[in-house]
Amino acid sequence: MKRPIFVVCSLFVAMFALGSDPPAVRIEPAGSVGPRPLEKQTETAVIRDYLQAWRSFSGAFEQNRVDLLDREFTGIAKEKLADTIREQAKLGIHTRYRDTAHDIRLVFYSPEGLSIQLVDTVEYDVQILDGQKVQTTQHVRARYVAVLTPTEVRWKVRIFQAESE
Numbered sequence: 001m002k003r004p005i006f007v008v009c010s011l012f013v014a015m016f017a018l019g020s021d022p023p024a025v026r027i028e029p030a031g032s033v034g035p036r037p038l039e040k041q042t043e044t045a046v047i048r049d050y051l052q053a054w055r056s057f058s059g060a061f062e063q064n065r066v067d068l069l070d071r072e073f074t075g076i077a078k079e080k081l082a083d084t085i086r087e088q089a090k091l092g093i094h095t096r097y098r099d100t101a102h103d104i105r106l107v108f109y110s111p112e113g114l115s116i117q118l119v120d121t122v123e124y125d126v127q128i129l130d131g132q133k134v135q136t137t138q139h140v141r142a143r144y145v146a147v148l149t150p151t152e153v154r155w156k157v158r159i160f161q162a163e164s165e
Contacts, residue, residue: 021100023122025051028105035111046116046148047104049155053146054122057081057160058097064089074149077160092130099124113150115158120144 027047030038053072060068066082073081088095101123108117121143128135147159 023051023054023099024101026101026103028103030106033106033116034109036109036113038106038109038116042109042113042116043106046106046118046155050104050118050120050146050148050157051102053157053160054097054099054102058099060085061088061095061097064094072154072156073158073160074151074156075158077146077157081160093135094129096127096129097124098126115147115149116155117145117147120146 025047027043030043049072056068056072060066060081061084064085066085069078069081069085099122103121105119106116107119108115110116121141123139123141125137125139127137142162145159145161145163146157148155149158150156
């Protein structure tokens with residue numbers, strides 16, 4: 001019980017050290033999410049790794065660095081995000097994302113334990129910058145569907161798809 005609390009506290013300390021406020025996170029109780037029971041340890045790891053993916057996503061887009069996606073993304077999600085980063089780099093712009101709230105609901109855990117699907121209603125601010133000059137700022141509320149798959153040491157986001165609300 002103490003370990004998950006330590007992990008969550010460590011994440012918040014790291015975020016404060018970097019100078020940004022952590023997003024508000026609400027997690028709907030999982031209950032039954034498929035034919036396989038979801039262990040609390042697995043749920044904690046999935047949420048932790050998904051939120052870390054948002055931080056990596058944000059850093060990759062702000063710095064136009066595809067390599068920052070490597071740790072948290074795989075498959076089609078990584079390919080689509082990498083393509084978008086390359087396109088914005090060609091245009092000489094970069095994008096700053098700051099997630100402010102997540103409302104996460106785990107919806108499916110595969111029978112063999114090789115994927116878990118979640119739905120996240122997320123609020124974030126997005127800025128498009130040309131050099132250091134902000135071109136536009138927008139507050140967004142969107143519904144994301146994500147599918148994560150386990151690797152040796154973490155869950156990686158395989159599908160990451162947004163639907164505006």
